[in-house]
Amino acid sequence: MNADGTVNRAALPAIFNPEDLKALEMALQVKEQLGDTEVVVLTMGPERAATIIRESLSRGADRGIIISDARFAGSDTLATSYALSCAISKIGQVDLVMGGRQAIDGDTAQVGPQVAEKLNLPQITYAERLVAVDGKSITVTRRLDNGVETVQAPLPALVTVTASAADCRYPHAHRLLRFAKTRPEIWNADDVNPDFSRLGKNGSPTKVKKIDNVVLAHKESQRVGDNKEELNALMATLVADHIVG
Amino acid sequence: MVLVYCELTENRRVADVSLELCTKGHSLAQQLGTTLEALVCGDDLTGIEEQLYPYGVDTVLAVADNRLFPYRTLPHFSVAAGLIEERKPEVVLFGATSVGRDLAPRVSSHLRCGLTADCTSLEIGSHEDKQQGKTFDNILYQIRPAFGGNIIATIVSPEHRPQMATVREGVMKKEVVNAAHKGNRIDIDASRYVRLEDDCVKIISREIEQQKINIKNASIIVSGGYGMGSKENFDMLHQLAQVLGGEVGATRAAVDAGFAEGERQIGQTGVTVRPKLYIACGISGAVQHRAGMDQSAKIISINTDPDAPINAIADYTIVGDVCKVVPMLIESYNNNRK
Numbered sequence: 001m002n003a004d005g006t007v008n009r010a011a012l013p014a015i016f017n018p019e020d021l022k023a024l025e026m027a028l029q030v031k032e033q034l035g036d037t038e039v040v041v042l043t044m045g046p047e048r049a050a051t052i053i054r055e056s057l058s059r060g061a062d063r064g065i066i067i068s069d070a071r072f073a074g075s076d077t078l079a080t081s082y083a084l085s086c087a088i089s090k091i092g093q094v095d096l097v098m099g100g101r102q103a104i105d106g107d108t109a110q111v112g113p114q115v116a117e118k119l120n121l122p123q124i125t126y127a128e129r130l131v132a133v134d135g136k137s138i139t140v141t142r143r144l145d146n147g148v149e150t151v152q153a154p155l156p157a158l159v160t161v162t163a164s165a166a167d168c169r170y171p172h173a174h175r176l177l178r179f180a181k182t183r184p185e186i187w188n189a190d191d192v193n194p195d196f197s198r199l200g201k202n203g204s205p206t207k208v209k210k211i212d213n214v215v216l217a218h219k220e221s222q223r224v225g226d227n228k229e230e231l232n233a234l235m236a237t238l239v240a241d242h243i244v245g
Numbered sequence: 246m247v248l249v250y251c252e253l254t255e256n257r258r259v260a261d262v263s264l265e266l267c268t269k270g271h272s273l274a275q276q277l278g279t280t281l282e283a284l285v286c287g288d289d290l291t292g293i294e295e296q297l298y299p300y301g302v303d304t305v306l307a308v309a310d311n312r313l314f315p316y317r318t319l320p321h322f323s324v325a326a327g328l329i330e331e332r333k334p335e336v337v338l339f340g341a342t343s344v345g346r347d348l349a350p351r352v353s354s355h356l357r358c359g360l361t362a363d364c365t366s367l368e369i370g371s372h373e374d375k376q377q378g379k380t381f382d383n384i385l386y387q388i389r390p391a392f393g394g395n396i397i398a399t400i401v402s403p404e405h406r407p408q409m410a411t412v413r414e415g416v417m418k419k420e421v422v423n424a425a426h427k428g429n430r431i432d433i434d435a436s437r438y439v440r441l442e443d444d445c446v447k448i449i450s451r452e453i454e455q456q457k458i459n460i461k462n463a464s465i466i467v468s469g470g471y472g473m474g475s476k477e478n479f480d481m482l483h484q485l486a487q488v489l490g491g492e493v494g495a496t497r498a499a500v501d502a503g504f505a506e507g508e509r510q511i512g513q514t515g516v517t518v519r520p521k522l523y524i525a526c527g528i529s530g531a532v533q534h535r536a537g538m539d540q541s542a543k544i545i546s547i548n549t550d551p552d553a554p555i556n557a558i559a560d561y562t563i564v565g566d567v568c569k570v571v572p573m574l575i576e577s578y579n580n581n582r583k
Contacts (some may be wrong), residue, residue, distance in 0.1 A: 081354060106391075108349035108362040113318075117354035122446050123318055125347045139449065144343040147453035149315075153446045205359035205405035209372060209386065212397045221546075223558055226565025228573055234545075234561060235577040241498065242420060243522050243543055244465060244489050244578065 014048045016055055025168040028060045029130050030138070038062045040091060044072060044083055053184035054100070057220030058171035064184040071189045077106075081198040082112030084200060086192035088119060096138065097158040099128055108141045109240045112160035126162040152153025248334035248407070250325055251285045251297070252344050253314065255453055259285065261464075262340035263412035269347055269417040270338055271301030274565045276369045277335060277383055282306060286324055286435075288314035294430040301422035303429070306332075308434035312444065315451060316344050319443035320352060320435070326355045327438035334407045336385050338367075341411035349411050350430035359402030360409040361387035365416055365519070372403045375561040383400060385410070390540070414462050416519050417544070458492065458508045464521045466489030468511060468538070472527025472548065473567065479504045481571045482526055488575055494518065496534050512537035524574075526567045530555025547571070 002035075013137050025187060027039045041056040041064045047125030067087045075083065088094055097119070102109035109125070116123035123142055131150060132141040139152040145160050189199060224230050238244045247270045253265035269282055275280040280303040283445070285293050287309060289363045294305040306328060325348065330336060334411035337352075339345035341363045368389040373382045389409045391398045402408050421491040460466060473479050479499070482491040486493045495505035497512055508555075511518055512534040523541035529535065530553055539558050546559035547570050556562045563570055 051437040076359065077350065078357065078359070079353065106362075108350075108364060109346050110353070110360060111348035113347060115353035116444055117322075119353045123347070123351065123375045124446070125318075126343060144453075146343075146459075147451065149451045150449040151446055152449055162384045205357070205404065206361060206387075206400050209399040211399070213338070221559045221562045224545075224561050226573075228569050228577070230582060231563070231570065231573045232577040234563075234579045235574065238522065238543075239578075239581045242418070244583075 014045065014051055017053050017103050018100060019101050019161055019163055019165075021100075021168040022163070022165040023100050023159075024056055026060060026127065026130050026159070026161050027096070028169065030098075030133050031060075031095060033130075033133050034135065037095070037112050040065065040094075042067070042084065042087055042091070044068070044075075044080060044087075050184050054182055055171065055180040056180050057182060058175040059168055060172070060175070065180075065187060066184050066231060067187045067189075067192060069189040071130075071196065073198050074204060075199070076204035076206045076208065077108055077110035078205060079113060079199055079201075079203035081111045081118060081193065082203060083189075083192065084111065085118035086194045088115070088188060090187070090192050095135075095155045097121065097132075097156070099158075099160055101160045101162045102215075109160070112158060118160035119132055119156075119158070121156055121158045125150055125154050125160045125238045127159045128162055128165050175197070200217045246279050246282055246332065246334045247271075247336045247338070248284060248329065248332070249280045249302075250337065250339045250345065250348070251283050252316070252340055252342060253285065253287045255313075257287060257289055257293075257295065260340065260342075260344075260411070260414075261419060262342060264296075264300050265414070265417040266340060266412060266418040267297060267300035267302055267421065268336045268420045269412070270336070271422050273336060273367060273369060273385070274301075274303075277426070279335065282334065284308070284328060286310075286313040286321055287294060294428065298426050299421045299424050300419075301426060302494065305428060306433055307430055308433045308435050308438075310439065312439055315448060316447065317446055318347055321348055322327075322351050322355070323438045323440060323443050324433075324435060324539070325565075326352050327481065328433070329356060329407060335383075336408045337407045339409070339411045341413040349409060353409055356407070357359060358405040358407055358409055359398050359412070360402070361389060361400045364389045364410045364412050365397075367410060367412070367417075372401045374403065384408070392527045398445050413519055414464075416542075427576045452540075458506065460492045460494050460509055460511065460518055461516050463492035463518070464519055465489045465524075466511070466520045466522070466538075466541070467491055467524045467526065468494035468496070468528060469499050469526045469567075470496040470503065470528030470534075471502055471504075472529065473499060473504055474527070476504050477583060478568060480544070481568065485524070485571050485575055488578055489522075491522070493518070493536075495518045496528055496531070523544050525555050525559070526571065528555050529553045530558070 127140040265295040282304040290309040340350040368386040385408040386398040493509040519540040
């Protein structure tokens with residue numbers, strides 16, 4: 001972690017975010033159904049993220065791009081989604097933007113809907129299963145807190161994929177070899193033609209004011225005897241405090 | 246003004262998480278010396294304001310339109326973003342639910358304001374920006390765990406309005422502020438905000454489950470560990486959960502031993518829960534289990550071992566035999582219930 005409370009990503013290993021892998025699988029399924037289409041993998045991060053691009057290519061993606069620039073450093077979700085949306089615009093005619101619901105480090109699940117808003121696309125969050133896709137629309141099931149919904153959105157659209165979706169297919173042996181040394185395209189901030197005031201720390205409304213370490217033994221535990229009187233008194237307190245009712 | 250975006254349940258009641266946020270929103274509004282407004286979007290909002298006033302809501306913004314139920318992102322986005330732009334709240338709160346986590350980021354992107362997900366605490370305070378040599382007063386502290394819960398971060402967005410946050414169900418307390426409190430209801434025509442193209446996403450089918458196992462959203466959880474000893478003893482936990490209106494959870498060891506279903510597993514590799522009350526029965530409290538429940542508002546531990554690690558995070562520790570204590574708890578609940 002950096003002194004200002006932001007994450008020092010250079011010190012972290014680049015790993016494939018699990019839900020992003022599931023999004024890649026759904027994208028590959030879309031490609032199977034549509035035929036003549038290209039799956040492009042885009043990530044923002046250090047150049048070490050090339051390992052993730054190579055892994056995507058070996059699993060079936062067609063092209064990989066990293067946007068990487070010190071001017072992206074300190075981005076919150078708003079600045080991240082802005083940089084990604086600039087890159088997506090540069091890629092050109094995109095029918096579907098797909099991504100994991102959330103990342104395992106931040107768990108915010110914000111970047112997907114924010115990219116959708118910036119690109120003025122309808123969004124489908126928490127997609128679990130691809131039902132159908134054609135050149136005009138996509139139909140998926142969504143996993144909600146309390147059930148399942150099947151929805152159809154016109155293309156272009158943005159879809160975020162949830163943890164209960166299908167696992168990604170394995171890499172093909174021959175593709176592993178073929179892409180082992182591939183260097184992905186790396187775009188810097190100038191390449192995506194942004195409004196620079198909306199990038200990185202300057203483009204991030206949220207600031208980390210402070211961080212505290214969690215002290216586990218944080219509570220003064222009250223002993224309650226295993227007899228009727230004391231248990232009765234405990235339950236009376238819980239009822240009075242509206243904890244149970 | 247503080248604004249709470251309220252969700253509706255299937256039977257058109259205000260969701261508990263929204264009432265919890267209104268309770269919190271009321272106390273934030275008082276500290277800020279301002280009012281609390283609640284935005285409700287749905288098809289039938291007859292009498293909805295009466296559900297909200299007791300929680301301290303001063304103004305109910307009621308947007309009734311068939312396009313607004315069941316929830317779809319774009320119509321709700323257009324209404325929420327439009328009303329926030331007009332009414333300029335200082336603070337906007339959303340439930341960290343499948344609705345709130347879908348809607349809030351889209352709204353924050355449109356308004357270009359900050360949004361902090363899954364806050365576990367919200368406070369008001371000042372913020373000093375040393376670089377600019379400026380102090381901002383009456384700032385919302387958005388407090389949340391980060392990095393697997395090892396760190397608690399306080400997030401602020403001092404220079405942008407509104408300051409927005411999402412909060413999971415059960416984290417804030419739902420409490421009637423004043424049963425006699427009356428506010429005012431403003432009916433708003435959805436067509437002022439909802440655009441034709443907002444109808445483009447179609448819901449083809451919905452299967453809303455009366456959830457069989459719903460530990461994630463349960464406000465009371467009775468959880469058992471390997472120390473329960475058998476599946477039969479686990480039945481006792483089901484009885485306690487039933488009378489308290491809660492759900493049964495389990496540790497990984499209890500699930501692996503076949504005492505409970507996998508869906509009930511709480512912890513790092515199971516579900517993370519933040520109920521109002523967590524009763525840990527025969528649970529020693531491995532760190533992996535604690536990671537999934539240590540944000541519970543109140544924790545009761547029942548264990549024969551007085552030195553069980555779980556006791557260090559428990560509000561109440563009962564040292565004793567679960568099989569003896571649990572039936573007594575059921576009895577004392579029946580004596581005390583209102």
